[in-house]
Amino acid sequence: MDAVKPAKSVGLVQRQYFTFAEDEPMPLDSGESLAPITQAYETYGELNEEHSNAILIEHALSGDAHAAGYHSSQDPKPGWWDECIGPGKAFDTDRYFVVCSNVIGGCQGSTGPSSINPGTGRPYGLSFPVVTIGDMVRAQRHLMDYLEIDEILAIVGGSMGGMQVLQWAVTYPQRVRAALPLAATARHSPMLIAFSEVGRQAIYADPNWNGGDYYFGQPRPNTGLALARMIGNITYLSDESMKQKFGRRLQGRERFGYDFDTDFAIESYLRYKGHQFTERFDANSYLYVTKALDYFDLSNDYDSLMDALSRTAHIMYLVVSFTSDWLYPTYHSKELVSALTAVGADVTYTDLQSTWGHDAFLLEVETMTALISDFLGRVVAEHNVPLPVVPHGQVSVTGDEADGAGDSSPSETGGGSQ
Amino acid sequence: MDAVKPAKSVGLVQRQYFTFAEDEPMPLDSGESLAPITQAYETYGELNEEHSNAILIEHALSGDAHAAGYHSSQDPKPGWWDECIGPGKAFDTDRYFVVCSNVIGGCQGSTGPSSINPGTGRPYGLSFPVVTIGDMVRAQRHLMDYLEIDEILAIVGGSMGGMQVLQWAVTYPQRVRAALPLAATARHSPMLIAFSEVGRQAIYADPNWNGGDYYFGQPRPNTGLALARMIGNITYLSDESMKQKFGRRLQGRERFGYDFDTDFAIESYLRYKGHQFTERFDANSYLYVTKALDYFDLSNDYDSLMDALSRTAHIMYLVVSFTSDWLYPTYHSKELVSALTAVGADVTYTDLQSTWGHDAFLLEVETMTALISDFLGRVVAEHNVPLPVVPHGQVSVTGDEADGAGDSSPSETGGGSQ
Secondary structure, three states, X not given: OOOOOOOOOOOEOOOEEEEEOOOOOEEOOOOOEEOOEEEEEEEEOOOOOOOOOEEEEEOOOOOOOOOOOEOOOOOOOXXXXXXXXXXXXXXXXXXXXXXXXXXXXXOOOOOOOOOEEOXXXXXXXXXXXXXXXXXXXXXXXXXXXXXXXXXXOEEEEEOHHHHHHHHHHHHOHHHEOEEEEEOOOOEOOHHHHHHHHHHHHHHHOOHHHHHHOOOOOOOOOHHHHHHHHHHHHHHHOOHHHHHHHOOOOEOOOOOOOOOOOOOEHHHHHHHHHHHHHHOOOOHHHHHHHHHHHHHOEOOOOOOOHHHHHHOOOOXXXXXXXXXXXXXXXXXXXXXXXXXXXXXXXXXEEEEEOOOOHHHHHHHOHHHHHHXXXXXXXXHHHHOOOOOOOOOOOOOOOXXXXXXXXXXXXXXXXOOOOO | OOOOOOOOOOOEOOOXXXXXXXXXXXXXXXXXXXXXXXXXXXXXXXXXOOOOOEEEEEOOOOOOOOOOOEOOOOOOOOXXXXXXXXXOOOEEOOOXXXXXXXXXXXXXXXXXXXXXXXXXXXXXXXXXXXXXXXXHHHHHHHHHHHXXXXXXXXXXXXXXXXXXXXXXXXXXXXXXXXXXXXXXXXXXXXXXXXXXXXXXXXXXXXXXXXXHOOOOOOOOOHHHHHHHHHHXXXXXXXXXXXXXXXXXXXXXXXXXXXXXOOOEHHHHHHHHHHHHHHOOOOHHHHHHHXXXXXXXXXXXXXXXXXXXXXXXXXXXXXXXXXXXXXXXXXXXXXXXXXXXXXXXXXXXXXXXXXXXXXXXXXXXXXXXXXXXXXXXXXXHHHHOOOOOOOXXXXXXXXXXXXXXXXXXXXXXXXXXXX
16 A cells, blocks of 8 residues: 555555354354354445445455455555445445455454364364355354344345355345345356366365364465366456467467476466465365355255245345356356346346456456446435435546456455455 | 177277387477387278278377277277267268377377386386477378378367367378368467366376376376366366256255265266276376477467468368357357468368257267268269268268267267367
């Protein structure tokens, strides 16, 4: 962060923690229970008197609670969705109270397999219970209770974040006014499960993984985790974006090496991304969070998707898919929209033209900003939400910032796809 | 094989070997050279008096020389493209002399990293020189010389096989009358390189790989190789075919296990496929063959793709892509067709509707048979190739056989995609 606060930034922020279920364990979908549970979270902006202007941001697979702003004046990078959260941005912190919390099962402050099991005084490792998207949402509900937010103005997230959005709507329909699932699905497909599984196999195959027990100064299963991430990284891009960004360009070579060192820029990129990921993510959490994704099917406890969604007909939806997203292809969103329409919900749906693949939900900032702020304006009007009067009065994103989004990969900003 | 020879089978066949370059090493694209070189191959049907009815079959990444028939009366499965090679089939062995050879760098009889280096008396391992698609084709040319086939009636192959087809056309245009690149590309894209690279990284990460030195009774890098194959297997399928074949069906469970054992059928399939692959493929060969794929760009030694193809204008082409093949998407074939058309070649192009993804080139037997036999009929007529008169007179595939193709995965039949 520059000494001078960047324009339209929420500025310096702090990660906060809320611990609950200390006396009474929280039941999980598996039949197990968990206690205590800590939720790491951040907030930006101010809650209005009526507690009616809260927006809950749900992060993707590798994301965390740090969605916007800077943790220190030396911080080189802002939170993972900083381009969309701040004064005058899509989630305008002059108007809304924005909350982002790290999922349970993760490794960035919320309770997960690397947390200390109070029963043993040692990290859980694989003794941590398997959690679901439903469990993640259940834990967040406790955080919302604590923050005294009964009705959430809007819940938004991309990829796994979008699944949490949908789960919120179905599990706690009376607490949600608007839901924005982006590049998401109502049901993890077999192809998605397949990619999850090979990522997990890469971790199991690393001898340092050691059955999930590696927290006591042993070498960590970084090779396996990096490999899992490399596989993931391919799926977050698109054939087209890889061509635009890398093509068949060689890396640090004038001609083919005819060896097994790095020849191509795309190889170098993947190796770097894989390595970088090991510096901020825990291999066991990768197992748990991908498993939660695989179990995700909004209709699990219902007769059908429509049956699940029928209770959410009063919620306003903004559903967005991206034309080049082959991981969560457009038809996933269309099926969702079709079911929502059938149950009579107010749905706005856009299939955005983009070459960025699944990552597009983090990169198409300018278009997303326009879409989201228009939609939120409608939600606010519909519910007569009193908002602070702000001087700038309208949302805009400069061309420079939009370009910047295109240049920086989302995983570089810590957002992480899925 | 049943005691009675199956209808329309080439019957019992034998793998044959041709060794050359014993005195004079064959130069490679890398600047290195290789000697001696053995080519494993099989032939089906009879070469006519004029030596003008030869069809050369090129296999994909994990394929081998055993394209049709059975190796013994106990052999449970025929060669990998048996549904298209045999009496009355697409490559009608009553009419054509069909040759299939294993690529150098591979591990199924042709010289590769697991072969004995005569200079040391030990397997090459990583001291084997890196080979290219051009080198594979150069070695095959020696086999064609040995078989006294100056002009090859048609060269055909899918995926990596299709790249060899194109390389043959460009390197030895005067020896090729027709070329059939299926589900292929003139240039390996960055996405393809990315998937190759994560497969290689999976092998490097296996401690048993040991820098490629594992041939002396040590445990083999089967975990890494299986993982590489699992990644590959996902890319050979399609989102749609995985839904049709597996959906979210559980494997041997009534409900979620909430553990890290196998929950879903797609996981079980991938684990099985990965394991099965290690029984027939060498990890070092996986490195070498994927590297050859990555280096492949038909225009490498030319000013452009058109420049490369301009020398092939007299060749008749049948180019086929498949609508659900996201690994070698349709646009790859369209670019090729566009360049071929521009240089004035006779091109037949079809983008076949199929849900099978990249594997479609092995599975869409009925349609492929009709397409290929029509095309070959045109080539034969154009060149006045004298063919044996056969009683059945026309090609047909029964519905049952076409269905059978759909049920058996190509990797089960040893064909292997790419």
